[in-house]
Amino acid sequence: MSIFNLKQPRSAPSTHTGVLGWLMNHLFSSKTNTALSLFSLYLLYLIVPPLLDWMIFSADFSEKTNTECTRNAACWFYINEKMSLFMYGLYPSEEYWRPNLLIAITLTFVLAVRLLKHQIYRHKVTLSLFVIYPFVAFFLLYGSDFLGIKIVETNYWGGLMLTVVVAAVGIVASFPIGIFLALGRQSKMKTIRWLSIAYIELIRGIPLITILFMASVMLPLFFTEGIDFDKLLRALIGITLFQTAYIAEVIRGGLQAVPRGQYEAADAAGLSFTQKMFFIILPQALKISIPNIVGSFIALFKDTTLVLIVGIFDMLAIAELATTDADWLGRKTEGIVFVAMVIWVLLYLMSRYSKTLEKRFNTEH
Known part of the structure; x- marks a missing residue:
């Protein structure tokens, strides 16, 4: 065999690649990091399981009233009952279409900026977002007698x-x-x-x-x-x-x-x-x-x-x-x-x- 024949390279140790390698490099690279990582995992063990149990596993999702929610966990139907209050406050329910329309206009602006390839058109849309959009938002949310939109006080x-x-x-x-x-x-x-x-x-x-x-x-x-x-x-x-x-x-x-x-x-x-x-x-x-x-x-x-x-x-x-x-x-x-x-x-x-x-x-x- 020639002295110039090189040995085949060996694969890297499993402790330096994959998930195990990431854990060794980022969480257990030294004694201090190992101690901090174990302490953090212990805190997560104390916090996450009880939180998930309260929020999901033992929670009430279908009960219609507060008295029916007898478990010592979250009663999420309460959020469903008060959803309009959380979203719009005391805004009149018959006028919800106005903030909803504003959301649609906002998403349209954002998508236009993201999808337009030509830089000039993108800049025009961005400029209109700063110049025209505030007036559209104001007249939609507050209203205008001139435009025939009911005024809703702030x-x-x-x-x-x-x-x-x-x-x-x-x-x-x-x-x-x-x-x-x-x-x-x-x-x-x-x-x-x-x-x-x-x-x-x-x-x-x-x-x-x-x-x-x-x-x-x-x-x-x-x-x-x-x-x-x-x-x-x-x-x-x-x-x-x-x-x-x-x-x-x-x-x-x-x-x-x-x-x-x-x-x-x-x-x-x-x-x-x-x-x-x-x-x-x-x-x-x-x-x-x-x-x-x-x-x-x-x-x-x-x-x-x-x-x-x-x-x-x-x-x-x-x-x-x-x-x-x-x-x-x-x-x-x-x-x-x-x-x-x-x-x-x-x-x-x-x-x-x-x-x-x-x-x-x-x-x-």
Whole structure:
């Protein structure tokens, strides 16, 4: 046999491949990781089986009344009974077609952005989403005597519908303002720079609950007698002002991450400040900031539950309100668990969408 004959390569040990290899590399790679993994598994053993038993295995799904739910577990027919309250609040049942139509329009916009291949058409749809869509949403939900749509006062809005409205308005309104504040903080004009810094630092130093309280209680005191400012609108303004400061800082971080050579190349090409920022610098900064921007929006979505303190009944507040029904006393836990699951699904979809955006705008490969 020739001395140059090479031996056949052996397969990798089973402890380095497949499921066992993943477990050894990620969970049991050291004594510390092994101890933490075993402790975590023990906690899951204590929490998950009783939770699944309460939610699924021992739960009541078909009982029609609270008295029929005799098991020491969840009674999910309560959620079915109060579903319209959780979804729409006190919105008139004969007008449910309006928020349902708005959902269909929203999904159409999202699908159009996803399916359109031509970049110009995609940008037009996205622009209309920011410009036209808010007016469509307002006239559908609130109504208009001119258009012959019954007016439904915001006092009747509630549930998931209101939660999504508050979060969507806060996201859409705070994003462009945050961009201008981030640019203002880097401006060479001292007045604009210091005003931007003062606003951002002031708002970031105040809790959202304080801003909502000021918008709901203190703001009307500055208006003359007879002027009635809608309670929901006040909350939306407060949330937008709060979120704007955080978005501005996230985008400023993206601006600082753009290589200095990009600024110099844009200047060398003779671009104006506006052209340089909106065509060269901002697209790169926004791409870099996608994870942090979505993280801020997710935090805002969760913070919408604070509107309860100003008398606005979002989905979590509805879970509290529904338990006042004498026929369903003691079912608060089911309501809170249901709200938690719905919000988790929405936030998970937002997170997954941010991953999609990262891959779409990734220019590294």
